[in-house]
Amino acid sequence: MxxxxxxxxxxxxxxxxxxxxxxxxxxxxxxxxxxxxxxxxxxxxxxxxxxxxxxxxxxxxxxxxxxxxxxxxxxxxxxxxxxxxxxxxxxxxxxxxxxxxxxxxxxxxxxxxxxxxxxxxxxxxxxxxxxxxxxxxxxxxxxxxxxxxxxxxxxxxxxxxxxxxxxxxxxxxxxxxxxxxxxxxxxxxxxxxxxxxxxxxxxxxxxxxxxxIIAEGDIEQTRADIAKLQGSYPYRIQEGAPDYFGIAKGMNLIVIQMESFQNFPINLKLNNGAEITPVLNKLAAEGIYFPHVYQQIGQGNTSDAEFMFNTSIYPTAAVAMSTGYGNRELPSLPRMLQQHGYTANTFHVNKVTFWDRNKLYPALNFNQYYDKAAFKNDHFNDYGASDEEMYRVGVEKMEDLHARNKPFYAQFVTTSSHSPFIVPASFQQIELPDELKGTNLGNYINAVHYTDYAIGQLIEQLKAAGLWDSTMLVFYGDHFGLQPHETSAAEITASLGIPYHETISRFNIPFIIHVPGKELGIVAERAGGQVDMLPTVANLLGLSLDKEDFTALGQDLLNIDRNVFGVRYYLPTGSFFNDEILFIPGQGFEDGQAVSIKTLEPVADFVKYRQDYDYVTSLMKLSDEYVKLLPKRR
Known part of the structure; x- marks a missing residue:
């Protein structure tokens, strides 16, 4: 050779x-x-x-x-x-x-x-x-x-x-x-x-x-299949008029999607007595606070959270929804509100091309988006402007609509608490204990506190502009912030003195609704996900999804007696939360694992949740089928 x-x-x-x-x-x-x-x-x-x-x-x-x-x-x-x-x-x-x-x-x-x-x-x-x-x-x-x-x-x-x-x-x-x-x-x-x-x-x-299979499908049949499947699950024990229906009817709507915002900082004080989120704590005490809501995002991360809030459709997990379905005519909260005279605008300080939002926002039918060029760059982080600057511009636009007697829906997507959670010294608002200074956990708390502080500044501007009394505010986290390999569950527990599970606590995000003039003071214990937010908000605004002929994959959390919802992408397909557990499958259901969302302890006997597993698996398949059958925009 x-x-x-x-x-x-x-x-x-x-x-x-x-x-x-x-x-x-x-x-x-x-x-x-x-x-x-x-x-x-x-x-x-x-x-x-x-x-x-x-x-x-x-x-x-x-x-x-x-x-x-x-x-x-x-x-x-x-x-x-x-x-x-x-x-x-x-x-x-x-x-x-x-x-x-x-x-x-x-x-x-x-x-x-x-x-x-x-x-x-x-x-x-x-x-x-x-x-x-x-x-x-x-x-x-x-x-x-x-x-x-x-x-x-x-x-x-x-x-x-x-x-x-x-x-x-x-x-x-x-x-x-x-x-x-x-x-x-x-x-x-x-x-x-x-x-x-x-x-x-x-x-x-x-x-x-x-x-x-989907190319041969019929979207109306898929919608009927979704309704039939949802009707087979015992969400409500007794039917009746929905609670809290229309208590914010006719009000403006401001939705703030908070970057990397987990639930554990809510109502938490550091060992030096400092509140991490004093503004949100007050809003939660006056309004409706959901302590057991969890992220459901897919590949698109923050943009998938926007997609879910505005559509109540599961991400497919195969592609960022803004990229894969930005060419569709998405049934959405902006479209629904526009039928009732609202103007829908969205604000984000980065370039609109990030995560293909230039496709997503027209697909959701926002009237106008305001991106990087609309804000003065105060060099907060890699994205540019701070949350305070975003709100300053947003209030100007909302004031103009209010002056023209136009009700509005304004979506704000914050970035100031984005990893790696570095807040410039001139923006820092909280004094950290010495043991947290310079740590990833300390940086995260600092960033979350600034996000909360900026919301306080927004509220003051709304009051000064005469918008506070006529505007319902909704706050929720898009996804977790702390990565386990950077900040362990044991470190969080030791530093803050709270129980923390590396999956359940990490996926747990805040969901808070404030209705002006209503001292509600409700802590809603029902477990929920991001697909459940639109139905809940619509109920408060007096919008009946049945009358609007709107197909939602989630539920109104204020009007169900039990809930179950799927999570995939950060967890394997077949994972779900219900009011009691987080379930993660193995090769199938039988070799899966369950953990209590209340005690954070393993649950050995989870056979009784087989119905939830089968239901969620079927529901997410129908959700995928539905979104893929939606018509393309002309």
């Missing part, structure tokens, strides 16, 4: 070995260990790709092809490890398309980087060093080697036949793994059992099958 063929084969073996090592590394990032049971499918899928490259690539280009494959997969594995560190889920090829958003949140992404993640590129550094040394040695010797001069035109058919045989074996293995993976709803378990590359194949095939 000539030297050129030995060189080719050594490249194949070397790149194969490198990719295997990188897949083992990736599995440790995903699962905390290698999990040998899923390793054969993982290795055979890599082998199949390399065999295909060996058979198809021209002899002169094989080295380039192998190293290019290595580079592509190294970047893919690195991105996936980083993605998992933030979202806690194994990404598919579709969700990695969101990498174009990284420059906008570089500070947040930077906080997730770890030295060990760069091991995926270690071989390139070593190879570059080796090539430099080799070139220097050649110059000293005055010798230049060229392997291609020894290439023979005739192929080694025995070698190729062996490679083809291995390719066939890997293809059969992948087909088997894919068929097994399609039966597992839990994405993390699926990736563990069948391997990362086969996991991508399952995602692609499932997406094609869903698109085919």
């Amino acid at each position: 000539d030297r050129i063929n030995v060189w080719y084969k050594s490249k194949l073996v070397m790149i194969g070995a490198l990719l295997v090592l990188k897949l083992l590394l990736l599995r440790t990032f995903f699962f905390g260990e290698i999990y040998w049971s899923g390793l054969p499918g993982e290795l055979l899928s890599v082998l199949g790709l390399l065999c295909l490259a060996e058979l198809l690539a021209p002899n002169r280009g094989k080295g380039v092809v192998f190293w290019s494959l290595n580079a592509v997969f190294s970047f893919l594995f690195f991105s996936s490890a980083l993605y998992y560190a933030h979202f806690g889920t194994v990404p598919t090829y579709a969700v990695l398309s969101g990498l174009n958003q990284v420059p906008q949140v570089r500070a947040s992404i930077g906080a997730l980087l770890r030295p060990e993640q760069f091991l995926f590129f270690a071989d390139f550094v070593l190879a570059a060093g080796w090539q430099i040394l080799r070139a220097a040695r050649r110059r000293r010797r005055g010798v230049v080697y060229t392997y291609f001069s020894e290439e023979r035109k005739n192929r080694r058919w025995g070698w190729n036949a062996g490679v083809a045989g291995l390719l066939l074996v890997s293809m059969v293995s992948s087909v088997y793994c894919v068929s097994q993976g399609k039966q597992i709803n839990n994405e993390l378990v699926r990736a563990e059992k069948i391997g990362f590359l086969n996991y991508q194949a399952v995602a692609a095939i499932s997406s094609r099958e869903e698109d085919r």
Whole structure:
């Protein structure tokens, strides 16, 4: 065998070995260990790709092809490890398309980087060093080697036949793994059992099958199926006129979506006596406070929260809803209110193209959006303007509408409490205890307190503008702020003296409604999610969703006797909250885990919640079907 063929084969073996090592590394990032049971499918899928490259690539280009494959997969594995560190889920090829958003949140992404993640590129550094040394040695010797001069035109058919045989074996293995993976709803378990590359194949095939089924669907039939399914679940024990219906009828509506805002700071004092959220505490005491509401966002994070609040539709978790469905005519709160004479505007200090909001806002039918260009940049953080500046501009626009006797819906999306939670010294409003200064938890509390302070400034401006007495205010968190690998549950408990569960407490977000002139003082214990917010707000505004012919996937939290709602993306498909537990499936329901949302302790006997599991799984499938059948905007 000539030297050129030995060189080719050594490249194949070397790149194969490198990719295997990188897949083992990736599995440790995903699962905390290698999990040998899923390793054969993982290795055979890599082998199949390399065999295909060996058979198809021209002899002169094989080295380039192998190293290019290595580079592509190294970047893919690195991105996936980083993605998992933030979202806690194994990404598919579709969700990695969101990498174009990284420059906008570089500070947040930077906080997730770890030295060990760069091991995926270690071989390139070593190879570059080796090539430099080799070139220097050649110059000293005055010798230049060229392997291609020894290439023979005739192929080694025995070698190729062996490679083809291995390719066939890997293809059969992948087909088997894919068929097994399609039966597992839990994405993390699926990736563990069948391997990362086969996991991508399952995602692609499932997406094609869903698109085919939906293309043949009928949206009115889907709406009827949703209504029938919801009617089968005992949300209410007794029917009757809804409580609190229309207590804010005719009022303006201001909705403030608070960035990275968890529920635990509400009504919490630090050991130096400082209240973290004094403004929101007062609003909650006067209005309606829901202490057991949880995030349900998908890939789009903050933009998915906006989508859910305004539509009461589940994110598909396959793509940011602003990106995937920004071309649709979305049934929404702005559209509903516009039918009653309202003007709907939305405010966000970043560029409207971030998370494709330039598509989302027209899809939701906001009359006007105000983005970066509308605000004076006071250099609060990477996004630019502070919450105070956003509210200043917002009040000006609302005053103008009020002067023209136009009721309004104003949505504000805050950014001042975005990770990495660095508040400039000139904006800081709270004195932290010494033990919290300089910590991630301390920075978070500082940022949350500033968000609360800025809301107080907004309220003062509303009162000065004569808008306070005619405006209902709604506040909710978009998603969690504290990452477990940066701030552990044990650290939060020790520092603040509160019970904290790394999943339940992290997903728990505030939901507060203030109706002027109504001393309600309600603490509503019903568990809920972000899909439940629109129905709850609509009831208070005197809007009947049945009369409006509006399909909502959530429920009015003030008028149900029990609730259940699904969560996916940060948790595997099939996860749900109800009034008692958080449930996370294993390979299915039977091997899942349950935790009490009240005691934060494991619940061993969860068999009685099987109905909730089946119901939520069916409801989310119908939600996906519904949103995909919505008409495109003209």
